[in-house]
Every structure is written in C-alpha cells, then in structure tokens.
Amino acid sequence: MRIAEVEALHLRIPEVQEIADGTQDVLVVRVRTDEGLVGYGEVSSAPTVVKAAIEAPRSAARRHGLAAVMVGTDPLDPPARWQEMYDASRWYGRRGVAIHAMSGIDLALWDIVGKAAGKPLAGLWGQRRARVRAYASTLFPDTAEEAERITQDFAAQGFTAVKFGWGSFGHDLEHDHAILDAIVAAAGDQVEVMVDAGLAWTADEAIRRAKLLFERYPITWLEEPLKEDDLDGYRRLTKEVDGRIAAGESDSTIYPFRDLLDRGVRVLQPDVGRAGGLTTCRQIGDLARERGAWCVPHCFSTGINLAASLQWMAVVPDAPFIEYSVRSSPLRNRLVRNVPIAVNGWVDVPTGPGLGIEVDEAVIDEFRVI
Numbered sequence: 001m002r003i004a005e006v007e008a009l010h011l012r013i014p015e016v017q018e019i020a021d022g023t024q025d026v027l028v029v030r031v032r033t034d035e036g037l038v039g040y041g042e043v044s045s046a047p048t049v050v051k052a053a054i055e056a057p058r059s060a061a062r063r064h065g066l067a068a069v070m071v072g073t074d075p076l077d078p079p080a081r082w083q084e085m086y087d088a089s090r091w092y093g094r095r096g097v098a099i100h101a102m103s104g105i106d107l108a109l110w111d112i113v114g115k116a117a118g119k120p121l122a123g124l125w126g127q128r129r130a131r132v133r134a135y136a137s138t139l140f141p142d143t144a145e146e147a148e149r150i151t152q153d154f155a156a157q158g159f160t161a162v163k164f165g166w167g168s169f170g171h172d173l174e175h176d177h178a179i180l181d182a183i184v185a186a187a188g189d190q191v192e193v194m195v196d197a198g199l200a201w202t203a204d205e206a207i208r209r210a211k212l213l214f215e216r217y218p219i220t221w222l223e224e225p226l227k228e229d230d231l232d233g234y235r236r237l238t239k240e241v242d243g244r245i246a247a248g249e250s251d252s253t254i255y256p257f258r259d260l261l262d263r264g265v266r267v268l269q270p271d272v273g274r275a276g277g278l279t280t281c282r283q284i285g286d287l288a289r290e291r292g293a294w295c296v297p298h299c300f301s302t303g304i305n306l307a308a309s310l311q312w313m314a315v316v317p318d319a320p321f322i323e324y325s326v327r328s329s330p331l332r333n334r335l336v337r338n339v340p341i342a343v344n345g346w347v348d349v350p351t352g353p354g355l356g357i358e359v360d361e362a363v364i365d366e367f368r369v370i
Contacts, residue, residue: 001037002033002075003070005031005071007067008027008104009027009364010051010368011047012024012025013025013331020165021327022044026043028040030108031111039107040108042301043101044298044300046097050097050100053089053097054066064088064089066088066105069088075109078277081106081109082277095252102276103252103280110279111355112354114354120354121312122310122314127314128315128317131348132313132349133321134161134323135194136154136161137324137325137326139165139166140168147183148186155187155191157345158344159345160192161193161194162193163194164194169197169198169200170197173209176209177212195222197223197225199228206226207236207237207241211241220244222244222246228256234263245266246266247269251270269298272305278312295316297312297323298323302336303339303340303357304355304359306324306325306340307350307355311355330367
C-alpha cells in the first residue's frame, strides 16, 4: 500500500468572528491510498498557511512541501513518516506551522492504520476505557447573568465539570470576580470549574490574580495566565501559587512540554492537531505521567480532532478529562456524521475503524474554500 494523494482542504463558515473559537475556520487533511483507503486529519492553526506548507512543491534539501514528500510512501508507519516530514521541512519548520501541518497528516495516517486493520486505534493500542469524562468548554460571556445561565444549562445536561475562557475575562478584577461568583454558585458542589485566563497577564499580575482566584474559588486549574514563551514567569508563578497551572495548547513537538514541566506546570494541554499529531501527543502523555502531571488534550475544533483525542485518551493509564466544545458552529456539529456526543458528562470513544468517525463529504463541499 502506498500514499497516492494528500489534500489540504480549507473549510470556512460564511462569517468568521475574531474570537478564540477554532470551529469557524479549519484545515482538514485527506489522505488517499492506492488501495482505496482514505484517512482524515485536522489541523488547529491558520488554514491557508498550513495549506501552503502541505501543497508546496519539492525544493532544495530540507525545504520540501509535505504532500510531495508523502506521496509514494507507506501509510502504515506513521512514526517513520513523521520523521521524514520533519527532516524535509527543517529549513522552514522544526516548530510552528510545519509541525501543525504534519499533525493533520499524522492523524490521517493513523486513521488509515486503523481502517487497514479494521479496528479503532484504541483497540490497536490497548484500550483501557470505553468513555472519558468530559468538561464543557466555552468562552466567558459578558455578564454574570449569562454565566449563571450557561453553567446551569451545563449542569442540567449532566456535565460534572465546566471551563470558561477568554471572552470578557482577565481585564477587570471586579468583573472577573462577579462572573466567577455566578459560575461557582451555579456549579454548586457537583460541578468542577476551570478558568482559562487567555494569556491575559504579566507574571506579576498573574501571581497576584492567581492567589486571589485559588483562595476565593475551588477551581480545578488556572489555564494559560501568561504568554506562551514566558517560561520564567511560569516558574515564578508555580512557586508562588499552590493550585494547578495548565498550559501548552499552542505548543508543538515534545520539547516545549518538557520546558513547562521543568517550570512547574502540572496540566499539559497538547492539541493533536498542532502539537505533532497522535505520534507526538502520545509521547507527551507518557512524559507527563512520568513527571506526575496531568495530560488533558486541548480539543476545541471539529469532530475529527475530538475523535482522535478520544482514541488517545482511551488507552492512557489515567484520563482526567476530555475537553468538549459546546460551540454551535456547523463545522463542529456537522462535518462528522457520528460526532461523539457528551451524555451525562461522559463521551464514548468511537468504535469504528481508525479514528472511528464518518466524515461528511457533502459538508466538505459546502464549506470548502476554493
């Protein structure tokens, strides 16, 4: 079996808002083999930039487009293909968009591996669980009243954990406490609460604000209070604050996650669509477990990303949570026909071959940018 084609499909809803919502504008990777198997992956990045990295023709050594490198190779050995792509893009890659593009191809290759074997990936890797606990993930609204209503809705749907992030949070202390007062009151004793600060603060401000948050509220973790590259700030923050600090959704390859662990971060959040695919994320999960940290996938995109994250979480020794986006984008809800659904706060791991999902080609045609 050989790879016959690698396609970068840019899907975009008619109106994209400049908010932290990756379900509006996505890059889907479709890999076809010469024996008719088709695998799907997804990239969490800037779609048109990733598309260029995949579709660029062969060039001088170490600067090839990824599709040109993959065509004609064996799809059933994703780690070997990962290394080939990494070597072929060293001159313009090694981090950032090249790894993002590789992530989508890696997911599609693993999808093919499972389909060739007729099993879900979790079944090939040694499945430990059939479902994963979900936390409902959404953006902070503008008012405390909205936050209370949303939290009550999540609790009524059976979620036992919720996370609010970005949006109106992080800019005004009085507003932030008012909105969290409403969320925590509505959550009660049955629903855990996580807070994503959306890269809002300097290290000094984060230390001050984090102490107040952890003293005042029973939050499970505080996510990304600092810019991604402020590693010294993360070291200071984790020394000053007792609560769990989470980070890593923007990072790619295993190396930044080692840096975060070295600085005391105890919840790693790699995204399978940008950190390096399942090949890399499984390594990150192993590293987190060795260092006594949680590894909880960032998963705020379509059902492709969600299914891949679930297959991974189904096999790890401990899986505290899966992020579950509740956004209403048609790409989030319609691209995958059998998108995994949260029921009473849990999401079943797909049981079909590969990623376990059926991608709707009609939805690709409807939203594809040409």
